[in-house]
Amino acid sequence: AQRVTQPEKLLSVFKGAPVELKCNYSYSGSPELFWYVQYSRQRLQLLLRHISRESIKGFTADLNKGETSFHLKKPFAQEEDSAMYYCALSVNYGGSQGNLIFGKGTKLSVKP
Amino acid sequence: DGGITQSPKYLFRKEGQNVTLSCEQNLNHDAMYWYRQDPGQGLRLIYYSQIVNDFQKGDIAEGYSVSREKKESFPLTVTSAQKNPTAFYLCASSTTASSNQPQHFGDGTRLSIL
Numbered sequence: 192a193q194r195v196t197q198p199e200k201l202l203s204v205f206k207g208a209p210v211e212l213k214c215n216y217s218y219s220g221s222p223e224l225f226w227y228v229q230y231s232r233q234r235l236q237l238l239l240r241h242i243s244r245e246s247i248k249g250f251t252a253d254l255n256k257g258e259t260s261f262h263l264k265k266p267f268a269q270e271e272d273s274a275m276y277y278c279a280l281s282v283n284y285g286g287s288q289g290n291l292i293f294g295k296g297t298k299l300s301v302k303p
Numbered sequence: 304d305g306g307i308t309q310s311p312k313y314l315f316r317k318e319g320q321n322v323t324l325s326c327e328q329n330l331n332h333d334a335m336y337w338y339r340q341d342p343g344q345g346l347r348l349i350y351y352s353q354i355v356n357d358f359q360k361g362d363i364a365e366g367y368s369v370s371r372e373k374k375e376s377f378p379l380t381v382t383s384a385q386k387n388p389t390a391f392y393l394c395a396s397s398t399t400a401s402s403n404q405p406q407h408f409g410d411g412t413r414l415s416i417l
Contacts, residue, residue, distance in 0.1 A: 200343070223402040235393065235408040242403055277345060281402040289334060289353075289400040290361070295345040 193218050195280050197294035204268050205302050212263040212297045214252075214278030223281035224261040225291070226252055230274045238263075238276070248272070268301045275299075306330055309394050309409035316381065316388060317417050324379045324412045326394035332407070334400040335377035339363060340391040340411070349392075352377055353400040381414060389416050 194217040204210050216222055226238040239247045241254040241261060252263045261278060278294040307328045316322045328335065333354050338346040348361030352371040366385025371377055377396075381388045391413050395406040 195345075225405060227408075234410045237405040237407075240403070240405060283402070289397055289402055289404055289406075290336070290348060290351055291346075291406060292348075293338075293346040295343060 193280065193282050193292055195278050195292050195294040197276075197278055197297050199297045200295070201298045201300065203300045203302065206270055207267050210265050210268045210272070210299065210301075212276050212278075212299065214261045214263065214294060216259050216261065216278075216280045218259075218280055218282060220283060222254065222256070222259075222261075224252075224254060225279045225281070226250070226261075226263050227277045227279055227293075228274050229277070235277070268299075270301045270303055273299055273301045306407055307394060307396055307409035309392075309412050311412060312410065314412055314414045315417050316414060319383045321380055321382050322414065324381070324392055324394075324414070326377045326379065326409060328375050328377075328396045328407075330396060330398075330407065331374070332396035332398055333374070334397045334404075335371065336395040336397075336406060337361075337367075337369065337377070337379045338393045338395065340393055346393060349379065351400070388414055390414060 196215045225240045228238040229235045250265045277296045279291040310325045336351045337349040350369040352358040355374045358371050368380045393411045394409045397404040397406045
């Protein structure tokens with residue numbers, strides 16, 4: 192079954208602390224994974240995707256096919272990182288590529 | 304900012320009434336999507352369209368209908384058959400229906416039942 196699991200509903204850290212938002216997936220094909228973020232009063236937006244292998248706002252995510260994981264990491268959290276984070280898997284659905292399966296999201300709260 | 308525009312921002316429906324949510328994009332994207340977002344549930348796919356005049360059911364299509372008569376428009380109708388329509392609805396688009404193409408989202412419409 193195709194599935195994305197984000198085990199933490201809420202993650203609370205202090206400013207300057209490292210943060211890791213967990214994401215595990217289940218998919219028989221070659222996975223394409225994304226992290227989306229929703230800041231307060233803003234629309235859902237792409238944070239990063241694994242094929243780009245880039246760092247956005249200090250966040251990185253590495254695809255680990257052995258562990259079927261795509262955890263999002265940042266070494267030093269900032270207050271402005273507080274937001275809702277969604278991990279998403281692109282799947283072949285009914286012959287169409289590009290449909291996303293989302294995890295249930297993790298709310299990150301960075302305390303001063 | 305531009306890109307994808309959803310309207311209205313808030314919508315109220317009476318029992319037995321159909322309502323239509325608007326989604327317009329000026330990104331020249333081929334693919335468009337509708338999601339439903341419930342608290343603690345993440346986003347679930349209702350319908351998607353790879354190209355104009357084509358659309359397919361997603362995971363939770365029952366009680367919903369769509370049309371794709373124009374490339375830039377993908378309206379969603381919530382019918383009276385949808386027994387639990389209260390939710391936040393998000394429209395998205397992507398360049399093509401390709402696995403490595405990110406989706407761009409609108410601001411959403413919050414639907415409530417009177």
